Amino acid sequence: MTDFQAIADRFEIEALRGEFTDARMMDDYDRLVSLFTPDGGLRIPDAGVRFDSREEIRAGTARLRDLWEFFLQTTHPGVIQVDGDTAVGRAYLQESGRLGDGRSHSNYGVYHDTYRRTPDGWRFTLRVYEIKYYDHSPLTGSTSYSGIAVPAGSDG
Template structure:
């Protein structure tokens, strides 16, 4: 049975996960980094990426953006297990990515998360990106803004 506090915690963690996707899609990497604890870690094992601390997360995300023509991420709710002032969870996502080098990716993945309650609310203490399906077939579509920018 859920207590009011656990319902609020789950709501706040789900809002944190939504904020991550929004910050990524809006290229707001300062905000994205602020969603992590000071010592938070973001890992993408398949790409050999490990960013520790907010500054590495921000600068690493900015570098990734410099590689993209366009990037679209859609995240879906998963599970949350509350453990007092910490929690673990998973979120499921799909991404479309077109790189400046001509490569493109469609993937379905899982975020494996660890959360910590802080004075500023719930934050990620760790977020690990695990690809479950990857398609490198050239994407047939385009992003209108990206196409316009390349024409200039």
């Protein structure tokens, strides 16, 4: 493998991870499942979640979304180790949200990933989410800027 190919692979995998977060935040479940191999899996052991196919991921993530009043996730780069047409990596994340029943959720975690090169590019074969820190303190904020005064002359 050339140095250029290794750089390209790492770049494409990082873009895949960003695409996952964007699809999740935009509730685009068709795009989200397209990021997995047909036999790909998504697991959140701490929440008892295990999806073992694109169909399960599609139905399960949509069902989980329906539980939330709002949900925010930011993902940060981690490590990527490429070995030919497969790779492993970790990405770090922070999530905050409020469930429909009013309970709040804020946590920091890590995705443990495995990837495979496909004719459509790099895809997840398995994404396992490990929660490292959890806080259920009430989130008292709002999902809108209602009531915030914007100074005169600003573009805000």
